[in-house]
Amino acid sequence: MREFVFALEYAPETNAVADILAANPETKIRSLSCHVTSNHLWRVDHITGRQDALDKLTETVANTEYYTDCLARRDCEADWETQVLDRNEDALVLYSYWTRTPACTSIPHLALDHFGDGLIFETGWAGRQYEWHIIASDSTSFGDFQNAIQFEIDETTGVTFLRIGNTTTAASKTAESTLTPEQDAAIRTAIEHGYYQTPREIETYELAEKLDIPGSTLAYRLRRAEAQLAETYIATSSPSTSPLPSSDS
Template identity: 70%
Template sequence: MRELVFALEYAPGTNAVADILGANPETTIRSLSCHVSSDHLWRVDHVTGGDEALSDLTNTVADAEYYTDCLARRDCEADWETDILDRSDDALVLYSYWTRTPSCTSIPHLALDHFGDGLIFQTTWVGHRYEWRIIAPNDTTYHAFRNAIEAEIDDTTGVTFVRVGDAEETTPDDSSAALTGEQDAAVRAAVDHGYYETPREIETYELAERLGIPGSTLSYRLRRAEAKLAEAYVSERNPSAAPPSSNI
């Protein structure tokens, strides 16, 4: 299998979801599943963040004039629906279904047109950066697909192609080294707000208030994230001495 990793970069004021995420750096959207047919697209996404950001996202994606994966630069008259499958104070699960029209397309549909069936999609959206990872058959070539994306997006959206190569080369041997969505969001927010600066620009309780979570929860997530990152750092430089993994 081969993979293509690329990211859309939205300019401020050009994408409603990107603007909400940009104003709430602790909030992250990750795909749990994404499926496409010639005429339809359906997906489930897991969102983590503060309660206010989740409410703003809920209202935005439910708007009849907005759909996250639509690349059209005009009204494409597509039909879609977004439903809330689950909601808590700091997490949201969204189900979305979209019917394609001749004047509107999406990244999964462009991939289907160029690569055929059997594709795997993974997405992560933080701030104004919406990153895609597509797994496709070994004989896949990406040049025409890249041109198609660049032709669809407008001048307010940049696209950066990060990597093309064998999927096995970037598949971790131990998935426990990866941060959870909550840990990733906590670390990103801590960096953005100067938590790791010297002297520290924000205290734990202040950052927790910004994120809308208890201070003890934030401290725990940061500690677990820091432990995983430290273990991964040591393992990368001395694999034979890698410490036992933690599944917490």
């Protein structure tokens, strides 16, 4: 299998979701599933961030001017729906569905047109950069598809083609840090001052004072950083073959 990785970059005030993510750098969107047919697209996305940012995103994606993954910068008259499947203080799960029209297409539809069925899509969106991973068969040639993307997007959107390679090579690169600068600073400072030592050498409020941020903000940044690092570990390591300890150990 081969993986094609590229990123769309939205200029300010050309994409409402990108504007919200750029104003809230800790907020991220990643796909849980993405499926496409010749006429339809449906997907489920997991969004993490502060409550006010999630509120803004919920309102935006419910707006009639928003179409999930539509590359057009106009009303393309698509039938669509967006539903909130789950919501808590710092996470949101969205289901989106829309029907393709002659004036509106998407990355998955372009991929389907060029490569046929059997594709796997994975996306991650932070700030103005919307990164796509497409996995296709070993015989896939991505050249015409690259040209199609460049043709479909308008002058307000940039595209950067990051890499093409086999999935084994690509998987080895997923260990790269995807922490925001704020999360990185929080967890490095926490380690430096013994926050993760047993017993703990510094309390949360003391660590927050050193970073000059509220304690609630620090707790949120550490929680999100820990979750991201745990996900990266699971994605890049093999399961342990060691037996689990018995309940009376």
